[in-house]
Amino acid sequence: MQTFSVKDFFYSWIILFVVWLGFTATLDIYEVLTGLLVSLVIAYYTYKNYSHKGLNILMPNKIFYTLKYLLVFLRALVVANFDVARRVVSPKLPINPGIVKFESQLQSDFAKMVLANSITLTPGTLTVDMVENTFYIHWIDVTTTDPGEAFTAIAKDFEEILIKIFDK
Amino acid sequence: METSCAYPTFCMVIFSVMAIGIIFGMIRFVKGPTASDRVVAYDTLNVMVISGLVFLSYVFQRYIYLDVSLLYGVLGFIGVIVIARYFEKGI
Amino acid sequence: MMEILSIIGYIFLSVGAVFLLLGGLGIFRMPDYYTRVQAGTKASTLGAMSTIIGVAFLQPDWAVKLLVILVFIAFTNPLSSHVLARATYKMGQKPLSKENIDAYEEVDHSTSRKPVTNKTTK
Structure with a gap:
């Protein structure tokens, strides 16, 4: 059993x-108080499921790479x-069209989820x-079936940054 | 009708272009030919209707339409996920 | 100042509307399920994002709520199309391919249900 972790x-x-x-987009005092109370109750019951990574992405040394990832991703999009x-x-x-495969070096599940979603959100790859x-x-326009070359064409830019954010 | 659009004709053109896209999606939704094609047409229509509602909320200056579009998106997403789970494993 | 903002907003709105049209056209023209997902859902996602950003330029007061909608679309859309694509493959609908490039065949699909509902209608 997991013990209660305040952090x-x-x-x-x-x-x-x-x-x-x-969601509410207002700073009305009653809205804010209700929000504090409701999020307290929900957080008490669900924090075990939602806090595997904490606020890892927002640490000062990683926020630069997060912004860089957003830029690279928007450009690719x-x-x-x-x-x-x-x-x-x-x-x-x-x-x-055709289905190709490649291997990824990423370790954590969250990083793999982000990579998969980024690949899906860029058109041409799903x-x-x-x-x-x-x-x-x-892949809508298959140029190679070799896993290594497919990795270079599809996911190399994303993964280089994701490794720096999550797997260090 | 009273709108906040600075160039009403231009807004009409934008909305017509969106509507033509929605009509193409509707044709695919009716034609099929398989269940998956219909569901993906439904998914695309969801996104289009969300953006149409957001645009209408600007044209008619109704803030509440944003809540409506968000809720529409949530319900459509849940619908697609449930249908996909049903395809994969059955209920 | 407001004129510049609204002109930027209208440009974003036009781009968004064109991409929504292209999404509809893609889902109408493409030959099989997977390419329809590629052309339809993704192009319309960028169209929706662009429309929402355009409205945020036209109405800066609503920016927070519009950002929530934008993030919501960006998170849920790849998820639903991925889940649907996997379910469709496991139902037995193979992707159309000129040279039979299908690396996913090697995976064991025996846990999935046999196709019963995927009848083609005319």
């Missing part, structure tokens, strides 16, 4: 309270969107499944 509990409380502030838009509009549908460290990616 984890406060992390959950703060995060839930920030979510509450985002826009570029890939225009690429897929070009394929959709062109009359001959220049696609060559995470079909993840078994241990092997990602199965549906």
Whole structure:
């Protein structure tokens, strides 16, 4: 059995309270008091499930890499969107779909989740499944079936930064 | 009708473009041919309707529409997840 | 100042509307399920994000709520399409591929249910 951890509990409380502030979007005193109370109750019952990583991402030495990841990801998102838009509009549908696989070096589950979601959110690639460290990616324009080269083409930029954020 | 749009014709054009996209999604939703195709069309329509509601909330200056669109998104997401679980394992 | 903000907002709105149209067009034109997910859901996600950012420029008071909606879309959309893609594969619908590139075949799918509901209708 897990013992009561004050640190984890406060992390959950703060995060839930920030979510509450985002949902209500007001600083009215009754709203804030209700939010504090409700997030306290929810945090007490659920902090064990939500605080594996704590506020790890927001530590000062990691926030730089988090911002950098966001920039890299946004750039990939826009570029890939225009690429897929070009394929959709062109009359001959220049696609060559297939499922490729590659291995990832990431250790923690949370980092793998972030990588899988980033791959899915960039158009042209879609995470079909993840078994241990092997990602199965549906790719709209397959240029290579070799796992190493597919990794370089799809996930290298993301993973280099994610390793620095989560697995250090 | 009273709107806050500075260029009403332009807003009308934007909304028409969105509506054409929604019509294409609807055609796929009706045509199928498999259940998964219908669900993915439903998922896309969800996102389109959310952005349409957000745009309407600006045009008519109704803050409450933002809450409506958020709730619509939550319910649509839960619906898609439940249908996918049913496809994979059965109930 | 307000004019500049609203012009930026209208530019974002136009881009968003065009991408929503492209999402609808993609889901209409693509040949099989997986490519439909690629072209439809993803393009419309960027369209929705762009629309929301545009409204945030036009109405700066609402920025917090709009940010919540944006983050919500960005988190839930890849999840639902991933879960749906895996369920579809395990139902037995293979991806269309010219050279039969299908690395996912090697995984053991025996725990999943046999396809019963996936009948093609005309």
